[in-house]
Amino acid sequence: MASPRPLSFDANLKILSLWARHIFSIAISKPRRFIAFLPPLPGRQMLLDLRSGRRLEIRLRTINDWCTAKQVFFDNDYGFEKLARGGDLNRRFDEIVESGHSPLILDCGGNIGLAARFFAETYPQAEIVSIEPDRDNIEQAKINTATTKVTTIEAAIASNDGNGTLIDPGLGNNGYRVHESADGAVRLISVNTLIADARAKKCVPFLIKIDIEGFESELFSKNTEWIEAFPILIIELHDWMLPKTANAANFLKTISQLNRDFVFHGENVFSIANDF
Template sequence: MRSKLPFYLKRFGVAQGLRLYFLLKSKRKGLVRIRIPQARHPIYLRLGTSDRNVFNNIFVQGEYDAVELGNHPQTFLDGGGNIGLAAVYFANRYPAMQIVSVEPESENFKMLQLNCQSYETIRAVQAGLWSRSTHLDIRDAGGGAWGFQVEETDRPTPASVRAESIEALIRANGGKPFEVVKLDIEGSEAEVFRTCTEPWLPFVRALIVELHEWMIPGSSASFVAATAPYNYRKTVSGEYEVYERQDLTV
């Protein structure tokens, strides 16, 4: 596997790049606090977990760098917030944008709160994204802390998490539609786009999505059917497909 050290050196400089590279590559366990030029506030990571992979994707390899959100977007939904690093990235890049970051899994959500606590523009919500309000069970799909999946349950337990629709999150956000929606929700996009998209999708200027057809067959079909009425320009940024509305003028 190709070493990521050159990326660290390019992003953070020689001294800091070397220090961060060997710190995050070590076999140590525990919580670390790091500072990087790309973030106004410290970033917290759990050593020995997939947190390093998330950090590498976003801040080292720049998987969102090609995403251009024109017209100064004011509202952003971060679906599948994980430990909050996507929210932190966009909060630093677009300081005036109000971000709602949604993550269902409890330990990840604690990290999300920790990473986002110093940003007044980020609001953290513990929930799973779904097409309606219900309850979800969380299961590990084998991807570690960045690969949890959810499934609807008729019998909620203390371990279940609430599910929220994007429409409900808009109501909780003072009725302000989300201009940008980022979704990395491990196959739940099949349900999110399957139905009840009319209250929110027409107002979205940009979609940043990772479809998980290999996890949940039908994810791509739901997405294609829901977005078919609108005119998008598609680009790719890292593992994400970016869809920018070309027919939205208001």
């Protein structure tokens, strides 16, 4: 994929407008964990974590990048505070740490590393692996997670190890899709492979986040035993984007057979194990 062009004046103006709306929303809404205490500068956004007092700098290239940052940090898409079982999940995280192991977090569809950075700030003791098939996004993710323990892998998550092709449907750098292809240039890597690699480092599965633009249909088509290893699975489904494909069918069929809570919040499903 070609590198995104520098933001135009109009694009910078739009981002500035979005930031102004964010500041207004802070003033009228309940307290948030992250705030953008400075307006967006060209290519970057400064954040303040009100929980830890830490300042974060994230690098952005496009309006899509800023919108992703808004979802992850300002809208708190992946935070547990909104879940009735958030306390259970945090206790399970602490149990893994106290046992002498590192909780494993897999960020599937890592994009430019913003979700991985959020998880790293929230769970600094975790081993976080961000899997993303687009090279330009991977390079940006390395910048955004440079001060953390996040490992980035240039690949797409799949049910089996193999190869695929990256497709650009014209939705921006957070909308790339993957198709299986034996001679494709994109590496496919399975969750089972990642778990096996992590266990060799004394890691225990804790959280898996999946936002892979419809490839979840393939991911959940077979070899899904890994689901039960994760206390929490967070996924965005894409039937809304791919009408008349029943894209979520494999996920729904698989997850409905397991003893897990199903919580819909915003764009994501939170699937929470009931056996811990």
